[in-house]
Amino acid sequence: MxxxxxxxxxxxxxxxxxxxxxxxxxxxxxxxxxxxxxxxxxxxxxxxxxxxxxxxxxxxxxxxxxxxxxxxxxxxxxxxxxxxxxxxxxxxxxxxxxxxxxxxxxxxxxxxxxxxxxLTNMRSFLRPMTKAQVEFDSGTIHGLVRDNITPHLPQYTARIVLQLERNLDIEMAKYRTTNKREDGTFLVEKPATVLHQMVATATDFGKVLGSGEAQSYSVWKSFVHRAEYSVSSPVQKHIRILAEAATLVILERRRLEKETEAKGEVYERPDDIMQKMLDSFDKHHFVDLEDVCGYLMILILASVHTTTDTSTNLMFYLAAYPQYIETLYEEQKEVLDQIQKEREAHRQELLAKGQPIGDDLDPSEDRFLSAAAIKRMVHMDSFVREVFRYRxxxxxxxxxxxxxxxxxxxxxxxxxxxxxxxxxxxxxxxx
Known part of the structure; x- marks a missing residue:
């Protein structure tokens, strides 16, 4: 030189x-x-x-x-x-x-x-996603989960199950045609990949943090990743797309709120995580809508990997202990049958009194796998807890x-x- x-x-x-x-x-x-x-x-x-x-x-x-x-x-x-x-x-x-x-x-x-x-350069990756630039040990993420997700999981469970069922049908359709075997069954070589796709479609998170495989600490990799993420975050485009879509939703909600209040009625706020985050905007020191969406993406990042990891373990344990499948399935049917009877009895009781039947007793939701239904499934609860214990x-x-x-x-x-x-x-x- x-x-x-x-x-x-x-x-x-x-x-x-x-x-x-x-x-x-x-x-x-x-x-x-x-x-x-x-x-x-x-x-x-x-x-x-x-x-x-x-x-x-x-x-x-x-x-x-x-x-x-x-x-x-x-x-x-x-x-x-x-x-x-x-x-x-x-x-x-x-x-x-x-x-x-x-x-x-x-x-x-x-x-x-x-x-x-x-191991993962996680903070270098996450920090550009938020504008408030708070330290991730400050409790913001923990507070969002504690206040906006955990208490409301019973309300979200049925929605999540329905979406997963739809996604499962889509994913399985691919294998029924391409991997079908002579006995009529079909092969899914990497169930974790299918479950990951079910839980979250088209994100860059898997590439950045790995797909559940063990990682090794590397000074060089850490140095390169920190330099790269300090310049640009690979999820910025997702945040912008989410913010653009959310803007239209929020404007419509504001219109409905003004319209409802003009009639002298109380506006019923939407029951979703984004609305709860917007309602606690000042509490969590958000800067703007893109900041809210950045935190939403962080929550998605965490949920994608934890849900995929747990679901994959459950699938493998079901495969390892097939003698329990029938018991678990029959328990679900029995619980849902009982809940359906109870809801029908409640509807008939309201009709007999001449009272209206609310949306909460919609017959199409009788067999939803709600949080209340899952709580009654003793065998399912035990099986899931054992998988957690034997991960x-x-x-x-x-x-x-x-x-x-x-x-x-x-x-x-x-x-x-x-x-x-x-x-x-x-x-x-x-x-």
């Missing part, structure tokens, strides 16, 4: 700069990455936490973990106790098991967002320490180190 600077043969000064600048950037990047690797987070200064031994020939624990997660964690726990260090996904991580798991969840100095961001990940839900932390057993987890949860010890312990 010095030769180019001193006497670039046959090149004008500007041409020389065109060569020098990329080389300089490349060297600077290499120096930065080297520094990050050399000074990267280790297991911390405290030596009280044992490090799991490596198999002969292995330089990390990844291969042994991938071959048999349960066997790997059981071996490490038997040799080292409830807390031990592992080298997985290009990261030094502290596995926490048993009663100590609660300490990770309850201590605010352990942060799950920091851990997820380290496939043995180590998950990493939390990164924001300062040096001493656990109740006296072991220290240093600032910057990730504590990852031994899910089996939490969900399948006989205690």
């Amino acid at each position: 010095l030769a180019f600077l001193s006497n670039p043969p046959g090149l004008a000064a500007f041409d020389a700069l065109k060569i020098v600048i990329p080389i300089g950037i490349g060297l600077a990047s290499a120096a930065y990455l080297t520094m990050k690797v050399v000074t990267g987070d280790g297991f911390g200064s405290d030596k009280s936490i044992p490090i799991a031994s490596l198999r002969a020939g292995d330089s990390t624990h990844d291969k042994e973990f991938d071959e048999d997660q349960d066997a790997f964690v059981e071996r490490c726990q038997a040799e080292n106790g409830d807390v031990f260090g592992v080298y997985l996904m290009n990261l030094n991580q502290i596995v926490v098991s048993g009663d100590l798991v609660q300490e990770i969840f309850m201590n605010e100095d352990f942060n799950a967002g920091d851990s997820a961001d380290q 496939t990940e043995c180590l998950a839900l990493g939390h990164r320490a924001r300062k040096d932390i001493i656990l109740s057993n006296g072991m220290a987890i240093s600032k910057g180190v990730t504590a990852i949860i031994n899910m089996k010890s939490a969900h399948q312990s006989p205690n």
